Amino acid sequence: MKERFIESLLHKKAKWLDKKSSGSMTTILNQNMNLIYQGIGDKLGALIRALTIYGIGMAFSFLYEWRLAVVMVFTGPIIYFCMIIMNKKIASYIKKEQNVVGIAGCIAGESIMGVRTVQAFNGQEEMVHKYTEKLEIGKLYAISRVWSSSLIGAFILIFISAYFGGGVFFGGYLVKWGYINDFGDVYIVVFTMMFGAHNLSAISPQIGALTEARVSTAAVDKKKNVLSGDQIILNVVGKVVFENVHFRYKTRKNINVLNGLNLTVEPGKCVALVGHSGCGKTTTLGLLTRLYEQNEGEIMIDGRDVRELNVEWLRNIVGIVQQEPVLFNDTIHNNLLIGNPAATRIDMIQVAKMANAHDFILETPNGYDTVIGDGGVQLSGGQKQRIAIARALIRDPKILLLDEATSALDAESESIVQSALNNAAKGRTTIMIAHRLSTIRQADKIVFFEGGVVVESGTHDGLVTAGGRYARMVEAQHFRDTDEMIRERDDDVEVLSEDMRTKNCHDFHQSQSRKSSFGKSYESLPSVDQKMSHLCLGNSFSLSNDGLNNQDSVEEDLVDKNDHDSYGYMDILKSAKDYYWHLSIGVVFAVIKGSEHAMSSILMGSIFEAFLKPNGEEMISDLLFVFECYVGIGLYVALSLFISSCLFAYVAENLSLKLRVQSFNSILCQDASFFDNPVHAPGKLITRLATDAPNIKPVMNFTMLQVIYSTSSLIISLIIAFVCCWQIASIATIMLFLFFILVYWMAGKLAKENAEHIKRDEAGKIAIEIIENIKPIQLLTSANRFLAHYKNAQSEERRSEMKKSFIYALHSAVSTTFMCFTLFICYFVAIHILHCGLVDASDAFRAINAVMMGSLAIMYSGHCFPEFVKAKTAAGQLFKLINHHPKTGNQMKGQTPDIEGNVSFERVKFSYPKIPMHPIMTDLHFSALKGQTVALVGPSGTGKTTCISMLERFYDVTGGSVRIDGRDIRRLSLHHLRKQIALVGQEPRLFAGTIAENVPNDRVLKALDDANCSLFLESLPAGIETEVGEKGSQLSGGQKQRIAIARALVRNPKILLLDEATSALDSESERVVQEALDRARRGRTCITIAHRLSSIQNADLIVYIDQGKVQEAGTHTELISLKGKYYKLFEKQNLKMD
Known part of the structure; x- marks a missing residue:
């Protein structure tokens, strides 16, 4: 049964x-x-x-x-x-x-x-x-x-x-x-x-x-629901046509998502769909794969209505990478095998290399035979996305659908993977959705959605020249002029107090003498004493064995196995x-x-x-x-x-x-x-x-x-x-x-x-x-x-x-x-x-x-x-x-001091309890002073999100310490600590209920407005009383992310943690939300992770993390002048036309 x-x-x-x-x-x-x-x-x-x-x-x-x-x-x-x-x-x-x-x-x-x-x-x-x-x-x-x-x-x-x-x-x-x-x-x-x-x-x-x-x-x-259609197309060419398509979700019958969509994708061509969050881009892919069926109009592949086609055959000729990649609690090998059960290990290695995943797979404990945990929990967001891309490519699909396929990748990986995707797209029809416009410049046609219809279409150059909606979106993602930023940075430096300037310089010089690898990067920075006084790489610190160290996880597992007998x-x-x-x-x-x-x-x-x-x-x-x-x-x-x-x-x-x-x-x-x-x-x-x-x-x-x-x-x-x-x-x-x-x-x-x-x-x-x-x-x-x-x-x-x-x-x-x-x-x-x-x-x-x-x-x-x-x-x-006691202890016990917001990672070492032989951090140290914004950048899987996990004490460090206002956070009440912090995660998690229930506070309306939710809330009949569905399923990715940002802002935290907080937003929404976040950051410490560098160019400090260490640190302008690793990322993402 x-x-x-x-x-x-x-x-x-x-x-x-x-x-x-x-x-x-x-x-x-x-x-x-x-x-x-x-x-x-x-x-x-x-x-x-x-x-x-x-x-x-x-x-x-x-x-x-x-x-x-x-x-x-x-x-x-x-x-x-x-x-x-x-x-x-x-x-x-x-x-x-x-x-x-x-x-x-x-x-x-x-x-x-x-x-x-x-x-x-x-x-x-x-x-x-x-x-x-x-x-x-x-x-x-x-x-x-x-x-x-x-x-x-x-x-x-x-x-x-x-x-x-x-x-x-x-x-x-x-x-x-x-x-x-x-x-x-x-x-x-x-x-x-x-x-x-x-x-x-x-x-x-x-x-x-x-x-x-x-x-x-x-x-x-x-009862099984059997979708109609039993036909197949023997020789698929790949022409896709949307003809006067109308659609509304059953759960929101009074809202039209698509209002007469007309779109043609020629065989072997790449078409990019762009537009504001919630405008129907992802829905379009759902209709093409027959997850849903349109209310009116036709969707055709090679002239055949998709409703007449056998649904399993249809999905077999389509490779899809979704906005939130889904991996299963199995080995990497078996996750790739889902894409193509007939694939060999050689095939897997080939597509993994195309998706820039092969190298990090080999670094996992058992390579392709490593079990990645529920939902791929053992991997970073970028690593999960790369495996999802490899899984799609291994199908060798006739039609490739990419829904924000590279949104969680760093610029270096994105460049490599995007190149691979461009190669993979050759000879097959490709429809891609992207908010990061650098990934779609080479598309044969770019289609701008608004109100459920196509309002602009053309090539990247043509649409930018036309000066319409797409051009404004491109402009929103341009990096600001470097000279202007230098001037602003000079002004900001003058505002710093003499005490803070002295402290930061002292810490910097200590760290410079301690780490020669850092010294090489810093030597070429201009006017270090004047223009890097905000930089803080705190003193080394080693906590003695005073009871804060965790017990061995293996020992605890052995105890757990026998507990039920007692x-x-x-x-x-x-x-x-x-x-x-x-x-x-x-x-x-x-x-x-x-x-x-x-x-x-x-x-x-x-x-x-x-x-x-x-x-x-x-x-x-x-x-x-x-x-x-x-x-x-x-x-x-x-x-x-x-x-x-x-x-x-x-x-x-x-x-x-x-x-x-x-x-x-x-x-x-x-x-x-x-x-x-x-x-x-x-x-x-x-x-x-x-x-x-x-x-x-x-x-x-x-x-x-x-x-x-x-x-x-x-x-x-x-x-x-x-x-x-x-x-x-x-x-x-x-x-x-x-x-x-x-x-x-x-x-x-x-x-x-x-x-x-x-x-x-x-x-x-x-x-x-x-x-x-x-x-x-x-x-x-x-x-x-x-x-x-x-x-x-x-x-x-x-x-x-x-x-x-x-x-x-x-x-x-x-x-x-x-x-x-x-x-x-x-x-x-x-x-x-x-x-x-x-x-x-x-x-x-x-x-x-x-x-x-x-x-x-x-x-x-x-x-x-x-x-x-x-x-x-x-x-x-x-x-x-x-009776199972968490390693983090009783969350109500501990010190409850007033928090100002000075954060420091001091000689931090960390490896996950289940893979202690594979260190994630080897000697990480940097600081964020009260009121500063510190951005963490670097390749996927190098420990950026882990920094946030340790600050939230999801995990505790295995060496060194994480401190707030000079106090080891392990000595603070966990409840009190998290009360001072607000987090917007890489994959925002909403809960079943109304929008108001997901953002519970008297200041909910202001927080929603600050997160740029007002416009899409006005389009909802029930407003903030709209049901978001399980895991926010009734909202688009961008809408979910804005609600998550509002949920963070409503707490009025001392420390704001943003892990790719705007990754699912279109450029216009990102600009507005970024302005809101800039306002929200005033007076509070902010640590942000971003692969889209335009969102962090105003940060007080940008820290480039790789191999568990800080490789470069400075302002956007200083790191551009350094022409190091950060500069390479910048070059790959700059959209400004020649």
Whole structure:
């Protein structure tokens, strides 16, 4: 069923996927499927067994005495009617509960997948609050469901008990009137019917599980959407035509994205699409690849409407590199193989060289066989983009689509890759989207989009000469005149205070003497003393081993592997300490309820004695008393059941919520190295959060009650048996001891299997990755590949499940037949001791009845065994998460000084915990003084983004220190530190909700205006209340980035971190946003990373980082004068016409 669900998702249309969140689909896969499994597993078997027992009992009753059976037969229909009412009632609660829990799952999934964004903005508390809010609503529905089912269950118990007593009483009259000669027939009929009725009354957990399974199944959409079209073009030329195309998204039907687009791309030509963010450029590519279908007009390839073409064939002839490249948690080799399954290693090396990726691939630990982590987390943005380009090129596509394919590359790599792309474009139709206009100068035609239509088209030179919109965009990307910048820089130098000038010069001269490689670069800079006084490469600093150093990650992993073994039922009980009063009262009433069977065994002896009396009136009088006793037992047992069930349900739901929230909170507070560990892959964490907390409920809900009922019933029954006949009781005790030894062995085997399954859980990890990336998988025509991968993982899981199923079946068989074997031996012993005259017949009868009732209790609790084993395993996983301490320590502990904003990296060394032998930084040192803007530039993958990660303390340095205002940031409160910092990441992460919810603050409108969001917000019907969709899917890349900038500005931070903050913006938007950022930088320290050098030319200091060190540093003007590495980047990006 899981496989069919995943298969259906891989074939869903984009418009369906736009309406669903990956969190809701993950909830269905984990929680719903788990409920379905429980409903059709041992619960279904128990239900069938109960119905069979009732049916056979009814048949035997009619065989022995039909008159009495006719009266007793109504128990079944009445119980069935009550079950129908209960079923309908709880079904409505289950559906409501699953809906809100599904929303909670979406919140958790989004937060874990975007955990760095959550942490950077101290958003843990807010996300946990949202998560808790939804779970609280779900908890109320769950408790209401239990109350309803308990009330109906209590009524059934009263009815069964009263009917049982009434049946005995009526049987007495039949004996008295002579219709029945042997009172044993009354005993057989009544007991057989009521044994069946008791089995029916005990199936409420099974009915609840089946109802949950039915409701869960309804939420699972297993239908595949098959796109129309079955034609192919034998000889593709590559002419693409858009003719009067209109399009609007289903989620925003009142906004037209394309308004009559007309565009022709001739075969083998390269056409570049430019325009402001959100004008429909990416949408155009989505229509061509049939992710979406236009509302009006035609899109044709070689004269054939794309809607008539086989969609898989169409996507196979297209190579696409998307704006946010998607890589998978596999080796580089296998990621490239997705592009072309028939490719050889030689082919891969060739395209990797074309994409300028081969060299850095060889530097990874295992070269092409290096696993790159979830979403390529082990790689930089530029490295990911280069692998995505190589993956597209290895397909040798007829049509090449490039959506900001080089936006995350440094200028050097961009130049090389762009040259390769230009070569790759020869002989094939190419459509490219770019905001960095240096990448499209050589395009055969440049098309300017606005309002969903083409407003300008032509070559680069022609459009610049025309002086229209494109020309203004080009002008916006020109570098300013160097002389003008020198004059401004001289003015800025005069503003610096004498103290700051002295400090910076002192630090610079120290660093110059320390690093000869730097000295060579700096010697040629003009007027160093006057014009580089802002430069700061701080003193070397080595922190002693005073406890700040992290423990070895390998050691921690070894601890983690064994942690779950140390947690068990007592830990669950300790977690419920706030509810001990509820539990105590619940246990008292559960024990009272458990005495039901023992009391029944005593009354059985009374029935036996009553029928032996020769006087009919005395017999009827005694049986009337028995009837009254059964009514009394029914009332107190029903009351006990209702009270204990409600109390335990209240505790179970609250405890489950508490552990879920604590686990979620713990996950959000972990450092980055925690998520680098494959054991803690986001997909696995989401699965654990969705399944482990519900699996703990049995220890506190009706399952635990059943155990208490059974245990108390067993103990009381054994006491009665020992009082009546110690010989029979002793034999029963020995049988019980052997039974519990077998159960203990089976529990150990199951716990081991469960732990192994959780450790592997490969299928769950693959499923999450598929759900998160359905559209890219569809575009790569890799649905069948990923489905096969998932099925293989599932087959491994099935083998494990088969082992567990055998143990479950063995336990079920033993617990069900235990009563039969025990009674057989007890009857054999009873006959022997009666023959010897060692015991009275009525005492032996009472003892055997007591043993039988105790055995029944064991049989009724048999279904609890697998759930308790799951609960222990789940507890181990949850408590391991909850008690896992991040290497960054408690985020609230530490110093909380006023922050001014002086930042320094002092002799920093760093390597990722999982690859300690591959250093990212070897000796990095530079400073940013309060109010300064420092720009980090250099090749992709050289540690620029890592600098920001260390400043945010996603990771801690392995050597040296990062300091703010002279204080090692490891000594500061992490919460306080991040409160002073705002981050705009390379791939902005927005969360499902409105724009206003993503930028929460009273100053939201001003921040949105500062980030140049006003114009596109005016085009949205709901304005700032517009839903952005999961991961901001309803917005364009540029719109998302502007919202992310607004989210940073609204915090009014002391330190602003910009990692390619304007990379997804068009030139005009970039200019406006850059002006806003320039305003925002005033009075605060800003560290920015940019490959588009026009955005950092005004920086106070530009630091060129390569090979983990600072290679050059200075202002834009000074570095241009140096004519070093920075100058080469500048030359490659300068767009000014000759």
